[in-house]
Amino acid sequence: MDDPELLAERFEAHRGHLRAVAYRMLGSLSEAEDAVQEAWLKLSRSDTTEVANLGGWLTTVVGRVCLDMLRSRTSRREDPLDVHEYAQVPDPVVSRADRADPEHQAVLADSVGLALLVVLETLPPAERLAFVLHDMFAVPFDDIAPVVERTPAATRQLASRARRRVQASPPPEPDLGRQRQVVDAFLAASRGGDFDALLALLDPDVVLRADTGFVTAGAVKPLHASRIVRGARNVVEQALTFSRFSPYARPALVNGAMGLVTAVDGKTFSVMHFTLRDGRIAEINILADTDRLNRLELPALDG
Numbered sequence: 001m002d003d004p005e006l007l008a009e010r011f012e013a014h015r016g017h018l019r020a021v022a023y024r025m026l027g028s029l030s031e032a033e034d035a036v037q038e039a040w041l042k043l044s045r046s047d048t049t050e051v052a053n054l055g056g057w058l059t060t061v062v063g064r065v066c067l068d069m070l071r072s073r074t075s076r077r078e079d080p081l082d083v084h085e086y087a088q089v090p091d092p093v094v095s096r097a098d099r100a101d102p103e104h105q106a107v108l109a110d111s112v113g114l115a116l117l118v119v120l121e122t123l124p125p126a127e128r129l130a131f132v133l134h135d136m137f138a139v140p141f142d143d144i145a146p147v148v149e150r151t152p153a154a155t156r157q158l159a160s161r162a163r164r165r166v167q168a169s170p171p172p173e174p175d176l177g178r179q180r181q182v183v184d185a186f187l188a189a190s191r192g193g194d195f196d197a198l199l200a201l202l203d204p205d206v207v208l209r210a211d212t213g214f215v216t217a218g219a220v221k222p223l224h225a226s227r228i229v230r231g232a233r234n235v236v237e238q239a240l241t242f243s244r245f246s247p248y249a250r251p252a253l254v255n256g257a258m259g260l261v262t263a264v265d266g267k268t269f270s271v272m273h274f275t276l277r278d279g280r281i282a283e284i285n286i287l288a289d290t291d292r293l294n295r296l297e298l299p300a301l302d303g
Contacts, residue, residue, distance in 0.1 A: 007048070011040055014055050017137075018062045025066035027090030027117045028296055035065045046172035063133050064147045089211035089287045091115040092271045093220045094261060095284065096179070096299050097251040100218045112136075113172060114255045114273040114285050118209065125160050129164035130155050172257070173276035179258035181231030182281060183251060183274055186239075187260065190246040193237055202232040203280040210238075233283065245269065250301040261301055 018039060022032035039061045051057045094115055120128055126148045133139040133147075141152040141159070148155055173179055182201060188195035208229040229238050250262040254273040262270045271293065275283035287293065 004044070006076070006188055007044065010054055011043055011058070014058050017055065018058055021062050021132065021137060022038060022066055023091075023093075023129060024112060024117070024136060026069060027088075027121055029091045029093070031069060031132065035062055035069065038065045043052055055241065056139070059133065059137065059139060060143055060147055063129055063139075063144070067125050067129050067147060070128065088118070088121045089209055089273075089285045090114060090121065091292065091296065092254045092259070092273060092287055093256075094259070094271060094296070094298050095253040096301060097253055097258070112255060113257055113275065115169070115172060115275040115283050117255075118283075118285060119166055119169065120162075123165060125248075126150070127158045127162040130158035131166070134159045135163060170277050172282070173279070176258060178186065179274065179276055180251065182276055182279070183258040186274070186281065187249055187251075190239055190243045193240060193243055195240065198236045198239055199232055201281055202235055203277060204232050204281040205230070206232050206235050206280075206282055206284070208235045208284040208286070210236060210286045211289055212290060223279065252299075261298065263298075263301075268296075268298060271296075271298075 015036060018036045019032055022035040023029060026032050026035065039058055042065075043058065048054065048057070120132070123131070126231055129148060130141075130144055133144050134141060141155045145152045145155040148158065150158070186198065186201050188194075189201065210227050210229070212227075229235050245262050245264075248264050248269075249262045249272075252259055252261045252271075254261075254271060258269075258274055260272040260274075261268060262272070269290075270288040272285050273285045274281050275282075275285075
């Protein structure tokens with residue numbers, strides 16, 4: 001067993017990387033922290049004197065912990081509806097629009113977009129693990145295979161299936177300046193209640209996901225009250241419904257892309273993330289679950 005203090009120092013050197021892996025696996029900042037902590041507990045109880053690559057060892061440990069957490073989520077989901085019809089919006093990483101928070105850089109790393117995380121949420125746990133570890137963090141299939149209990153060849157197929165799902169959507173607009181122009185125009189049109197202006201900003205096949213979390217009615221089990229809205233006209237109608245809150249929205253960087261944070265008297269009501277393709281808004285992902293929002297560390301935004 002390594003010296004405890006030295007082992008802790010070596011672990012801390014990998015914490016940022018491990019948190020980034022877990023965030024991509026789970027889409028939850030709090031659960032990512034739990035997974036990293038579980039990895040530390042496993043490390044502290046293990047004999048690592050023969051481990052040549054501690055970073056690789058820890059990455060696969062975190063991957064296994066996350067896989068178990070994802071499988072637990074799946075087993076708890078009793079609703080018969082297709083998971084694609086749920087508005088499952090991952091935890092956003094929010095920074096000021098004029099600069100990114102240095103503490104978030106390890107999590108964002110390659111500015112993983114919220115739209116990508118939404119796609120990852122639809123993948124079976126083993127596919128998600130194979131894709132995240134191999135395609136995002138270059139972990140060899142030989143190392144991933146024991147975690148998913150498959151051969152390296154079968155693990156390669158898992159990642160391939162996930163990759164096809166991810167690549168089905170065209171790449172988003174990378175220019176932050178262009179993103180800011182469109183988001184500012186969206187905000188102005190929302191504040192003005194301008195239906196036609198909003199319609200002109202949206203892709204005809206735009207998808208809006210509004211994750212409001214769960215509600216409980218008496219003794220009935222919690223139900224997911226979130227929704228998915230498809231099509232430009234439907235999305236505009238939904239946007240105008242909430243236009244009264246638009247004066248309180250402020251621009252922010254959400255997972256490295258332009259978004260809006262709506263807060264009144266210090267209480268955050270929503271975080272919106274926009275995905276642009278071909279100059280128009282193709283996706284809007286909204287987290288409006290107050291319980292989850294209260295757990296996020298959000299920066300102070302300009303008024």
